[in-house]
Amino acid sequence: MDAYHLGLGAMCCAFVAWISTDLLFQDQKRGLGDRLEEVGRFVHYGFWLLWQIVLANWHVLKLALFHDKEKLDPHVMRFKTCLKSEFARYVFANSITLTPGTVTIDIEGDMFIVHAIDTKVAADLPGEMEQRVAAVFKEEQCNLPEGK
Numbered sequence: 001m002d003a004y005h006l007g008l009g010a011m012c013c014a015f016v017a018w019i020s021t022d023l024l025f026q027d028q029k030r031g032l033g034d035r036l037e038e039v040g041r042f043v044h045y046g047f048w049l050l051w052q053i054v055l056a057n058w059h060v061l062k063l064a065l066f067h068d069k070e071k072l073d074p075h076v077m078r079f080k081t082c083l084k085s086e087f088a089r090y091v092f093a094n095s096i097t098l099t100p101g102t103v104t105i106d107i108e109g110d111m112f113i114v115h116a117i118d119t120k121v122a123a124d125l126p127g128e129m130e131q132r133v134a135a136v137f138k139e140e141q142c143n144l145p146e147g148k
Helices: 003-019 032-065 086-098 119-123 127-136
Strands: 072-080 102-108 111-118
Touching: 032 086, 032 111, 032 119, 032 127, 072 119, 086 102, 086 111, 086 127, 111 119
Parallel strands: none
Antiparallel strands: 072 111, 102 111
């Protein structure tokens, strides 16, 4: 660790952040304050997602250790998303896949195809995760079906 390599690393990080700024920040006309607010919402979502991953790991562990054939019901489901931007859909799809017990198989326009390990996991989709992704990118909130 010396000043040369640390400085070169910082310059490379700044360059990559500069050329990929349009991935996270869709509206280039907004100021630095708006961008920092969006980064804050994204970081907050990241911490929430980490907690959901822990909870999902626990659920899958219980399914694996206490195998109950009535509870284990893997299936593929389809649902529409209200997310408009491609990046918000990308974040949502990856969040689903990062959460144990679910895998995003495909996205066809606004239709998601997801594999869920059991009915409890399937019942939670799209749910709160989609709402939180919409909030990160200040998109219109989705109307949740009854009981969610």
